[in-house]
Amino acid sequence: MTTAQEPLLPGTQRALLHRIAVAQAEGRAPSLAAAVVRGGRTVWHGARTSVEGHAPDENVQYRIGSITKTFTAVLVMRLRDEGVLDLGDPLDTYLPGTGVGEATIAELLAHTAGLAAESPAPWWERTPGSLRPELRDVLGEQPRLHPVGRRHHYSNTGYTLLGALVEEVRGAPWEEVLRREILEPLGLNRTSAQPxxxxxxxxxxxPWADALMPEPVEDLGRMAPAGQLWSTTGDLARFAVFLARGDERVLSAESVREMRTPAAPMEAADVVDGAGYGLGMQIQTRDGRLLVGHSGSLPGFLANLTISVEDDVAAVVLANCTSGPLLGAVGADLVRIVAEAEPRIPEPWRPLPEVDRAVLELAGQWYWGTQAFALRVTADGLVALAPLTGGGRRSRLRSNGDGTWTGLEGYFAGELLRPVRRPDGSLSHLDLGSFVFTRQPYDSEAPVPGGVDPEGWRGIG
Structure with missing residues (x-):
C-alpha cells in the first residue's frame, strides 16, 4: 500500500521538474530551487540554474523577503499564548508614542491598521537601514492612509512595529528572540538575518535582453521584521510542516490554525482572485484548493511558501532575480501536481475507543423549521452539524465539558449549542444561538418560537 512516507512516483517527480524548468526558463531566473513536503517530510527537491554544474541544493540560502513576516507573526502569537498580551490590545499599551497606537495588535498582524505600505523615500528595500534608525523614521509624517480596521492594506511598516513590540516585551533584539524561540527549536539552522x-x-x-546586473544587499535595520531573513528550501520545508501542524515547543496546532484563518476584510479584487489574509499568513483559493502560506520579494530575490493542509502537501520555491517567474503560481502548481497525481490516502476508519452516551444521544437527524440537518459525532471529539442536502449553515462544535458545545466556524462560530431536556430527562430539542432544532419539523411538543399551528400539517384543499 502506498503511504505518504514513500518516495514520489517517477512520473510525479518528472512533472515537478518540468514545472520548475519551465518557470526558470520562461522567467529567465539565474537559478531556481524548489522543494515539496508531503506527510510531514520533504519528499522532493529540484533546481535549475543558468550556470552549468552549479545547481543549488536544499542548503543554499536565498533571501526570502516577506516570508519573514510569518516568523514575526509567530513571535507575537507566542506572546499572546503566554498571556503577556491580547491581540485586541492597542499597540499603545506596550509601545506608546508611535502615533498609530490605537491600532490593535491583531489589526497590525492582518494588515488592517490603515498604515501606509512603505516607509518614506528613499525606497527602504534598496537603501541602508541606517537611514531609518527610529520608528518615527519608518512611519514618517503620514503613517496612516485608511481608517483603522476598515480595509486590508498590506503594510511593511506595520510589521516593523510588531518587531519593535517583540523587542519591547522580550527585552532583547528581534533577531535574538527569533533565533531562541523559533529557529533553534525547529532546527532551522540555515535561516539567518545575514547571509x-x-x-x-x-x-x-x-527586461529586453539576456543580461544581468547585481542587486545591492542591504541590512534593513528597523524594517528587518518585515523582510530581512535568508533561508533555504530545506529550512522552509520544515517551517511549512510547523505551519500546518504546529509544534508545542513553539506554537500549538490551534494557534497556527488561527493564523491560517481569514482575519481581514476582502477587497473587490481579492474576492475575484479568491485571496485573503490571516494573522501573518496569506490565504488563497486556486483550482478549488485552499492554499495558505506567504510570498516574498526583495531586490534580487523572489520566494514563495504554499501549503495545502487538506492535501498534506506544501511547496517552497526560491529564485535569485528581482522579477520574472511567478513563484506563487509555481508553488500552487507543485502542490496540485502531487495532490492530483498521488492523492492523500486517508487513514483507516476505526471506531471510537469509547462512546459517551450523552453525546451519542445528540447524533442523528434534526430540523430547523422544515430544513433537515444531521448532527454527527466525529473521531476528533467534536460534533458536526450540517444540512442533509444542499448548502447552508454548518459548523463543527467543541464540547465545553458541561454538556454544552461551542461552534468553531461559519455562521455558528462562537455560538452556544445547548441540549434541552424534558422534566423526565429525555431530550427535547437543541438550542443553538436561539435557533430551536427538533427531531420532527415544527415539533408541536417542542418550544418552537412563534408556536405551531394546532391543526398541524394539512393539504391545500
Whole structure:
C-alpha cells in the first residue's frame, strides 16, 4: 500500500521538474530551487540554474523577503499564548508614542491598521537601514492612509512595529528572540538575518535582453521584521510542516490554525482572485484548493511558501532575480501536481475507543423549521452539524465539558449549542444561538418560537 512516507512516483517527480524548468526558463531566473513536503517530510527537491554544474541544493540560502513576516507573526502569537498580551490590545499599551497606537495588535498582524505600505523615500528595500534608525523614521509624517480596521492594506511598516513590540516585551533584539524561540527549536539552522555561505547572489535581469546586473544587499535595520531573513528550501520545508501542524515547543496546532484563518476584510479584487489574509499568513483559493502560506520579494530575490493542509502537501520555491517567474503560481502548481497525481490516502476508519452516551444521544437527524440537518459525532471529539442536502449553515462544535458545545466556524462560530431536556430527562430539542432544532419539523411538543399551528400539517384543499 502506498503511504505518504514513500518516495514520489517517477512520473510525479518528472512533472515537478518540468514545472520548475519551465518557470526558470520562461522567467529567465539565474537559478531556481524548489522543494515539496508531503506527510510531514520533504519528499522532493529540484533546481535549475543558468550556470552549468552549479545547481543549488536544499542548503543554499536565498533571501526570502516577506516570508519573514510569518516568523514575526509567530513571535507575537507566542506572546499572546503566554498571556503577556491580547491581540485586541492597542499597540499603545506596550509601545506608546508611535502615533498609530490605537491600532490593535491583531489589526497590525492582518494588515488592517490603515498604515501606509512603505516607509518614506528613499525606497527602504534598496537603501541602508541606517537611514531609518527610529520608528518615527519608518512611519514618517503620514503613517496612516485608511481608517483603522476598515480595509486590508498590506503594510511593511506595520510589521516593523510588531518587531519593535517583540523587542519591547522580550527585552532583547528581534533577531535574538527569533533565533531562541523559533529557529533553534525547529532546527532551522540555515535561516539567518545575514547571509551565510553557501548563498545565492541577487540579480536584476534586463527586461529586453539576456543580461544581468547585481542587486545591492542591504541590512534593513528597523524594517528587518518585515523582510530581512535568508533561508533555504530545506529550512522552509520544515517551517511549512510547523505551519500546518504546529509544534508545542513553539506554537500549538490551534494557534497556527488561527493564523491560517481569514482575519481581514476582502477587497473587490481579492474576492475575484479568491485571496485573503490571516494573522501573518496569506490565504488563497486556486483550482478549488485552499492554499495558505506567504510570498516574498526583495531586490534580487523572489520566494514563495504554499501549503495545502487538506492535501498534506506544501511547496517552497526560491529564485535569485528581482522579477520574472511567478513563484506563487509555481508553488500552487507543485502542490496540485502531487495532490492530483498521488492523492492523500486517508487513514483507516476505526471506531471510537469509547462512546459517551450523552453525546451519542445528540447524533442523528434534526430540523430547523422544515430544513433537515444531521448532527454527527466525529473521531476528533467534536460534533458536526450540517444540512442533509444542499448548502447552508454548518459548523463543527467543541464540547465545553458541561454538556454544552461551542461552534468553531461559519455562521455558528462562537455560538452556544445547548441540549434541552424534558422534566423526565429525555431530550427535547437543541438550542443553538436561539435557533430551536427538533427531531420532527415544527415539533408541536417542542418550544418552537412563534408556536405551531394546532391543526398541524394539512393539504391545500
Amino acid at each position: 551565510q555561505p553557501p548563498h545565492a547572489g541577487g540579480w536584476a535581469v534586463h
